[in-house]
Amino acid sequence: MAMSGFEGFEKRLELHFSGDDPVAGAGNGLGLRQLDFESIEEVLHAVQCTVVSAVGNQFFDSYVLSESSLFVYPFKIIIKTCGTTQLLKSIHPLVNFGSQIGLTLSACKYTRGSFIFPGSQPYPHTSFQDEVIYLEENIPANLRYQKASVMPSKIPAHSWHVFSACDAGHVMKDLDFVSDPDEDFFTIEVCMTELDRVLARKFFRRSNDGKNGDSAGREMTEITGIGDVNPNAVICDFAFDPCGYSMNGIDNDRYSTIHVTPEDGFSYASFEFVGSVYDDQNEVAEVLKKVVQVFRPGMMLVSTTVSGSGGRHHHEVWSRIAKAVEPVGMKCRSCTLDEFPAAGTVVFQTFTPRRK
Structure with missing residues (x-):
């Protein structure tokens, strides 16, 4: 068996939620921040990591994890994990918890680099193809505008993997350049x-x-x-x-x-x-x-x-x-x-x- 060490390259998942009446339907604008710590722990248990430290302000909550980070905004969650965590298994509980407070998943983005030890990754992270199939099977049907791509570089060992999906509302917003809190921002x-x-x-x-x-x-x-x-x-x-x-x-x-x-x-x-x-x-x-x-x-x-x-x-x-x-x-x-x-x-x- 090939020797391997700790996998540093993170898997990153960003989920955007929406509701018919964001303020009334999300607890006076708290949205996903209403999730109690037990719910957060349930999500992380599916991923196989834990919270080691946390801090928040009036805009969002920040968690340092045993394997990387979690950020919870009222209508957006960003979770990135390293090692042999099963990040994509967070989708199902997060969608369920969102629906309980009147929010619907409206956009999803998954990114990662090329693993140093790809053979050590558990399903569904055994290959980008497996990840894409898992995503397609576990995100809601309303996210029908999808694209998956492996972006190459001149260094063969390093590529950038991207999967993106959204509903019709996000497509129209992009076409019309409607004002949005994330407008004109870069990550x-x-x-x-x-x-x-x-x-x-x-x-x-x-x-x-x-x-x-x-x-x-x-x-x-x-x-x-x-x-x-x-x-x-x-x-x-x-x-x-x-x-x-x-x-x-x-x-x-x-x-x-x-x-x-x-x-x-x-x-x-x-x-x-x-x-x-x-x-x-x-x-x-x-x-x-x-x-x-x-x-x-x-x-x-x-x-x-x-x-x-x-x-x-x-x-x-x-x-x-x-x-x-x-x-x-x-x-x-x-x-x-x-x-x-x-x-x-x-x-x-x-x-x-x-x-x-």
Whole structure:
């Protein structure tokens, strides 16, 4: 049997819900945030992970999981998990819980990179084909506008997998550019491998350090420079024993998240955050520079999803990403673009250090 380590590459699921009367039908605008902790635990039990830390504000709730993160907004849920979790098994309970509070699933997006240890993944994550079939069989019939695609790169071992589905309402909204809370926003997912070994050692805990996961996490946030990536964010962090790190950042209605698997041979780190095409792009560039400097990866994959009418600005967003990381020694090796119903424009880029 082939040796394998911990699978760092996350599976990411984003679900959007709607209702006939969102305010009245969702408990004065709380929507999915009405779900009690027992319901959250039931969803995570199906996925095979648990909550290790949590924080929230007036906009959304944030959970650090034993395998990555969960974000709950009134009408949107984002859940990403690593390892051998069965993320797609969260769909059925989430749809059921949504229906109990008068909400209907209206859009779904699933993304992931190429697994480091694909042979270790359980069903339905045994292949992208199996994942797509599972999605098609478990999402409601009203999500009939669907697309699945494997976005390639010039590095054969790395592809970006995307499945998107939505109902007719989302299709009309995209065509008409109707105003929406997510309009003109982009999500950047960064996956990094071959981390600098000296920097990766900072994500190992000292033996018998006398700290719990929360206090050890705060220490890692400080000594690695992660706390400086977005100084405005409220950070909820956690350090695993003997190694590994996760954090969620909350900045008003926007989130960011970092997850690290630092072991030699299969080191991995991810960074995800949300922005607007109207943000100061110099600030976005600075964030990406800081992240690269924290990890100094030998390989970096960046997926940028620009939603709504903001998709018209996709060239500006992804070209600025390339320019942002060039000063810290990374060079763009390939760039692929595709369009997905409701999800918007997805741009997949690969980077390696200039010396390679």
